Amino acid sequence: MVADNLKSVLSKLPPEVKLVAVSKFHPAEDILEAYNAGQRRFGENRPQEFAAKVAGLPGDIEWHFIGHLQTNKLKLVLPYASLVESVDSQRLLDAIEKWGSEHDKVIDVLLELHLGAEETKGGFTEEEILDIFRPDRRSSYRHVRFRGLMGMATNTDDQSVVEADFARIEALKNKLNQEYGLPDFTELSIGMSHDWPLAVKHGATIVRIGTAIFGSRS
Ligand SMILES: *Cc1c(COP(=O)(O)O)cnc(C)c1O
Numbered sequence: 001m002v003a004d005n006l007k008s009v010l011s012k013l014p015p016e017v018k019l020v021a022v023s024k025f026h027p028a029e030d031i032l033e034a035y036n037a038g039q040r041r042f043g044e045n046r047p048q049e050f051a052a053k054v055a056g057l058p059g060d061i062e063w064h065f066i067g068h069l070q071t072n073k074l075k076l077v078l079p080y081a082s083l084v085e086s087v088d089s090q091r092l093l094d095a096i097e098k099w100g101s102e103h104d105k106v107i108d109v110l111l112e113l114h115l116g117a118e119e120t121k122g123g124f125t126e127e128e129i130l131d132i133f134r135p136d137r138r139s140s141y142r143h144v145r146f147r148g149l150m151g152m153a154t155n156t157d158d159q160s161v162v163e164a165d166f167a168r169i170e171a172l173k174n175k176l177n178q179e180y181g182l183p184d185f186t187e188l189s190i191g192m193s194h195d196w197p198l199a200v201k202h203g204a205t206i207v208r209i210g211t212a213i214f215g216s217r218s
């Protein structure tokens with residue numbers, strides 16, 4: 001079933017958009033089923049589960065970390081993540097820089113822009129992100145490679161609200177690209193199972209799809 005679902009998603013996704021199969025809460029066997037069907041990029045959102053799955057699964061998987069990361073859990077994630085998509089606070093960004101400096105490693109990250117109305121969702125404001133990119137500040141991050149932006153649209157059936165969220169994050173990415181011309185700053189990770197077609201319309205280069213591949217998590 002997982003393999004069929006994967007095939008169905010891939011048949012609709014433009015080939016240049018990268019698929020992160022979000023396997024959180026699902027067992028290793030399900031991941032292997034997708035792996036055996038050709039999928040190599042997976043996403044997890046809890047550090048402990050992330051580290052356990054990395055250790056138990058094939059070494060050529062590209063792991064993305066997509067959840068809230070506490071600064072005392074960096075060692076479970078940073079050695080193994082190809083991309084930390086969910087850098088959602090100044091404190092975390094600074095902790096990653098420090099960890100990278102201590103381990104002589106450059107960490108690829110996306111900055112998470114707070115979208116939508118939900119109070120509980122984390123992420124930076126646009127002003128905070130623009131401020132990070134001021135050349136004097138950006139150059140102090142020598143162990144962080146800024147690869148793009150990540151966001152989660154408002155959870156609603158109202159497509160116009162979702163589109164407005166995606167349009168806002170797309171505009172911020174374009175603005176940063178225009179102002180600073182950063183060659184590595186290419187990724188826009190937006191779109192989940194229920195809203196990824198709209199995300200693709202708004203420039204998504206990465207979509208993070210869980211339920212539509214692995215089924216519900218309950
Ligand atoms: C769980 C999760 C997803 C996938 O959500 P689905 O609705 O199952 O596709 C995508 N992004 C993040 C950050 C998530 O936590």
